[in-house]
Amino acid sequence: MHYLLRRLGFYLLAAWAALTINFFLPRLMPGDPASTLFARFKGKLDPAAIEALRATFGLTDAPLWRQYLTSLGHVLQGDLGVSIAYFPSPVAEVIGTGLGWTLFLAGSAVIVSFAIGTLLGVVAAWWRRGWADSWLPSTLIFVGAFPYFWLAMAALYVLGFTLGWFPLGHAYSDDAVPGWTWAFTADVLRHAALPMTTIVLVTLGGWLLTMRNTMISLLGSDYVNLARAKGLPSAQVALRYAARNALLPSVTGFGMALGFVLGGSLLTEIVFSYPGQGYLLVQAVRAQDYPLMQGIFLVITLAVLGTNWLVDLIYLWLDPRTRDAGS
Amino acid sequence: MSAPLLSVRDLCVDYVTENGPVRAVDTVDLDLSPGEILGIAGESGCGKSTLAQALLRTLPPPAVIARGRVTFEGRDVLAMSEPELRGMRWRRMSMVFQSAMDALNPVTTIGEQLADTILAHEPVSGTEARRRAGALLERVGIPAERLGSYAHQLSGGMRQRVGIALALALEPALVILDEPTTALDVIVEREILAHIRTLQRTLGFAVIYITHDLARMLQFSDRVAIFYAARLVEVGPAATIATAPRHPYTRGLLRAFPRVHAEAGAAESIPGTPPSLRTPPPGCRFHPRCPIAVEACRRERPALLEVGPGHLAACPVAR
Numbered sequence: 001m002h003y004l005l006r007r008l009g010f011y012l013l014a015a016w017a018a019l020t021i022n023f024f025l026p027r028l029m030p031g032d033p034a035s036t037l038f039a040r041f042k043g044k045l046d047p048a049a050i051e052a053l054r055a056t057f058g059l060t061d062a063p064l065w066r067q068y069l070t071s072l073g074h075v076l077q078g079d080l081g082v083s084i085a086y087f088p089s090p091v092a093e094v095i096g097t098g099l100g101w102t103l104f105l106a107g108s109a110v111i112v113s114f115a116i117g118t119l120l121g122v123v124a125a126w127w128r129r130g131w132a133d134s135w136l137p138s139t140l141i142f143v144g145a146f147p148y149f150w151l152a153m154a155a156l157y158v159l160g161f162t163l164g165w166f167p168l169g170h171a172y173s174d175d176a177v178p179g180w181t182w183a184f185t186a187d188v189l190r191h192a193a194l195p196m197t198t199i200v201l202v203t204l205g206g207w208l209l210t211m212r213n214t215m216i217s218l219l220g221s222d223y224v225n226l227a228r229a230k231g232l233p234s235a236q237v238a239l240r241y242a243a244r245n246a247l248l249p250s251v252t253g254f255g256m257a258l259g260f261v262l263g264g265s266l267l268t269e270i271v272f273s274y275p276g277q278g279y280l281l282v283q284a285v286r287a288q289d290y291p292l293m294q295g296i297f298l299v300i301t302l303a304v305l306g307t308n309w310l311v312d313l314i315y316l317w318l319d320p321r322t323r324d325a326g327s
Numbered sequence: 328m329s330a331p332l333l334s335v336r337d338l339c340v341d342y343v344t345e346n347g348p349v350r351a352v353d354t355v356d357l358d359l360s361p362g363e364i365l366g367i368a369g370e371s372g373c374g375k376s377t378l379a380q381a382l383l384r385t386l387p388p389p390a391v392i393a394r395g396r397v398t399f400e401g402r403d404v405l406a407m408s409e410p411e412l413r414g415m416r417w418r419r420m421s422m423v424f425q426s427a428m429d430a431l432n433p434v435t436t437i438g439e440q441l442a443d444t445i446l447a448h449e450p451v452s453g454t455e456a457r458r459r460a461g462a463l464l465e466r467v468g469i470p471a472e473r474l475g476s477y478a479h480q481l482s483g484g485m486r487q488r489v490g491i492a493l494a495l496a497l498e499p500a501l502v503i504l505d506e507p508t509t510a511l512d513v514i515v516e517r518e519i520l521a522h523i524r525t526l527q528r529t530l531g532f533a534v535i536y537i538t539h540d541l542a543r544m545l546q547f548s549d550r551v552a553i554f555y556a557a558r559l560v561e562v563g564p565a566a567t568i569a570t571a572p573r574h575p576y577t578r579g580l581l582r583a584f585p586r587v588h589a590e591a592g593a594a595e596s597i598p599g600t601p602p603s604l605r606t607p608p609p610g611c612r613f614h615p616r617c618p619i620a621v622e623a624c625r626r627e628r629p630a631l632l633e634v635g636p637g638h639l640a641a642c643p644v645a646r
């Protein structure tokens with residue numbers, strides 16, 4: 001418990017640091033980009049938008065520390081300002097939808113890839129030099145070695161365009177009515193299938209190899225030897241003794257992957273025009289939508305911190321040694 | 328002498344490495360009676376653990392049993408199938424690992440590890456297995472409340488005791504102790520050995536006790552086998568070996584651990600180092616370090632011959 005609270009404290013500190021950097025960075029840039037920005041938008045944006053922009057940056061006449069406190073207060077209330085590209089939608093709202101789609105697409109892809117890859121790693125290690133071990137890792141590493149962009153484009157071209165088995169983009173059909181209906185769910189899954197598969201395919205090999213290698217080294221450990229010598233059934237030795245311990249390093253990698261993916265799987269979302277965080281980020285850069293960019297960076301930071309905390313929780317549950325480490 | 332519990336004949340174990348095989352157990356013959364304590368002593372790296380694991384058939388690759396015969400309770404261990412082995416392992420023959428400190432699964436409780444052993448071999452309920460696990464812990468002097476503890480929460484001595492409790496879980500006929508006390512301090516070591524002795528007297532299992540500490544072993548064992556560079560060089564009753572050792576290596580070992588021969592003066596280690604098993608010296612493997620070696624020792628491997636009642640030695644020179 002003690003341990004978790006301490007970690008939580010650390011993440012809160014890190015989050016605060018991120019917020020502070022997010023506040024000061026635009027102000028530290030040479031040539032006052034905010035003013036340049038306003039100048040560029042003069043005439044293009046209506047005065048209300050410019051006012052919103054000013055408010056986002058906290059560029060009022062108040063002293064810096066007051067601007068800082070105001071900005072912190074806004075963020076804590078979930079107010080990240082107003083988007084320029086999607087004016088007049090608030091940044092929080094724009095990011096909210098993007099984050100939802102990213103969570104769904106990349107989040108489930110990472111989870112699926114981790115689960116399958118880890119399981120295959122256990123199989124490859126346990127039947128080392130067996131048929132699964134001799135072709136699975138090499139095949140998956142081969143697939144993973146392709147430039148992702150190329151692989152995704154090829155999949156989209158062949159399976160989507162030529163064969164027409166999958167839709168060519170977006171999260172759901174234009175004529176679908178969003179809602180918790182079977183028809184809509186099926187439509188969403190059909191749109192997610194191809195991008196999700198490409199992510200799983202290129203990341204599977206990494207999970208497999210990590211798990212396989214850790215597990216092989218643990219198969220020579222004393223407690224696995226003892227478990228075998230005790231006459232336990234093979235499945236029990238493989239899962240409860242070897243795999244259960246070999247999982248620990250993989251879980252750390254899993255947390256990191258999950259954190260990064262929440263920033264949006266940029267290439268996936270571009271290739272498949274999927275409206276997630278990465279897609280939004282590209283839009284924001286194109287439109288020079290600074291509030292949106294700042295908001296996305298903030299969300300990415302918080303996502304990484306949040307998943308790290310989640311991994312701490314999982315670790316605590318998986319490894320009794322960490323439970324006592326804190327006290 | 329009753330029918331042997333265990334009999335080993337002509338056993339050879341190789342580690343198949345990239346630079347060719349390394350023979351870690353070379354033509355070993357051994358017998359063990361029910362309820363007997365046999366000590367096996369030898370310097371580190373001479374193949375003691377390899378021999379122990381060969382008996383239980385738990386040798387990890389790249390080790391292979393190249394040749395020989397192991398008969399345990401009248402059955403040919405080397406011919407057993409995997410299910411037959413699972414039936415023999417632990418139920419009839421068990422082992423306390425050299426590194427019993429690291430032999431416990433760090434992520435499950437010791438109670439679970441004791442119970443899964445019982446459940447794997449006996450048709451009892453989970454509750455019953457747990458109750459017995461508690462009784463086993465108490466038998467080695469650990470309160471049953473510690474069933475819920477994890478390995479890292481126990482001291483080294485306690486982990487070693489858990490290792491012993493595990494080995495006794497199914498009341499086997501033979502328990503192999505592979506340097507069960509190396510990682511412990513002298514007081515804990517003495518305590519644990521005394522404990523094993525008491526348990527052995529009440530339960531009547533046979534013991535193979537492996538160590539590099541000859542003095543400790545002579546106090547503990549009925550019979551002693553001395554190992555040098557993968558081969559047996561002397562076997563005999565502990566009392567005989569302690570008072571009238573025949574092989575120059577055994578004599579050297581006794582001088583190196585003068586606790587038994589207190590009057591013999593300060594410890595005097597054997598000059599030289601044990602040979603590499605990759606390129607062992609020809610003839611008698613001890614000859615480069617031997618004070619009484621003659622020309623023939625460099626060429627011919629000496630046979631292990633009877634030199635007294637139940638006393639065998641592989642040295643034709645010593646008297």
Ligand SMILES: Nc1ncnc2c1ncn2[C@@H]1O[C@H](COP(=O)(O)OP(=O)(O)O)[C@@H](O)[C@H]1O
Nearest residue numbers: 342349351370371372373374375376377378604
């Ligand atoms: N995994 C291995 N690969 C190659 N050789 C090994 C391996 N394990 C042990 N050996 C060889 O076997 C010899 C005996 O090892 P071991 O049985 O552990 O000795 P002891 O228990 O007497 O200290 C070592 O000296 C080493 O040369």
Ligand SMILES: [Mg+2]
Nearest residue numbers: 375376377425
């Ligand atoms: Mg050893």
